Amino acid sequence: MEPMRVIATCYSRQWIRTAAQHLRSKTGTRAFCIRSNSPSPLCVIRGLSGLRSNSTVSSCWYSRTFSVSAKSRRCWSCHAEVSWSELFCPSCTTLQPPDESKDFFQILDCEKSFNVDTQELQRKYRNLQRLLHPDYFSQKSEHERSVSEKQSTLVNKAYNTLLSPLSRGIYLLSLCGITLKEGADDEVETQFLFEILELNEQLNDADTNAEIEEIGSFVQGQLISLTEDTREAFQQGDLQEAKILLAKMKYFSNIQDQVKKKMIP
Ligand SMILES: [Zn+2]
Structure with missing residues (x-):
């Protein structure tokens, strides 16, 4: 490149x-x-x-x-000039449609990093959620209601993606043009796949909640340590390493889902 x-x-x-x-x-x-x-x-x-x-x-x-000069846009309702950073038109207070060029970090106004401050993320999300609350739009025009739904869907998607380390990492890689494929077997070493197979078998054979919980806490520990390693890899700009670590996280995260399903109530 x-x-x-x-x-x-x-x-x-x-x-x-x-x-x-x-x-x-x-x-x-x-x-x-x-x-x-x-x-x-x-x-x-x-x-x-x-x-x-x-x-x-x-x-x-x-x-x-380049001849790009998109500093602002026109309000769809009153045609006044609205800067791209503004959610609402300053003249008529109408909600503006989402800025398609923004990534999820920009939508939530957070630092573009794996190390994102999740408390800040939550605060920004709640703030946007409040501004986009359907109650405010129930008396508005159909078009504005549809704009608010689009905005709200996007904000939710951005928040859910950035909240979990796994999806945040995969998204961050995708911004760099790196895709983590479904069933990323070729990303991880064979030995690792054997360990995963074995863990799956153990889970299949587990009959009591104590046995299932033991596997669950092992998997949880692996996820925590992989998240730390991924943080390190992103900090060093080693995207290939981050990709491998995220592929491993995906395997453990799948087992974690199965653990939750298998727990006997
Ligand atoms: Zn306006």
Whole structure:
């Protein structure tokens, strides 16, 4: 993947976001280092191949000029100018449709990191949930009600994805163009698959809640330690390692689901 440099003649925070989004979709890169050449109105966006791997940038640069200038949009109801960051039109207070270019972290206004602060995530989510509560829209037009449903669905999806370490990790990888396939057997070593098979057999043979619980707590321990290792891998920008660890987490998480189902009430 080639690192790239973008030179623009005007910029704003929103512009940078839009251009960064554009780059992401074009190149599958996932981290951007932004530098503005003040006082001249130029900004440089770097597509990096690793979250922290600044060192990989210098070698092969190329320039490209974009003409993206989406600082704001028009309110669908009164046509006043609304910035992309605003949920409601400042003139007529109508709810605006979701910004398709935002990722889940941006939707919840949280740091794009595996290490996301889940309490902050919860706080931001509750706040949005309050603003988008169906009660506020019951007397509004059909269109605004449908906009609020779209917004609300998106916010819920973003929150549920980012809350659990497994889905957060998989999502973070997907933002970098890395997909974790269903039944990711080829990601993990054969020895690991044997261990999983054995664990599944143990669970099948378990007759009492005590036996099931023992397997459950072993699996829970494995998930905690894999989450820690995944955190470390993301911090070091080692996405391939993160991918393997997440594949393993997926196996343990499946067993955890079975444990819950098998518990005798
Ligand atoms: Zn308006």
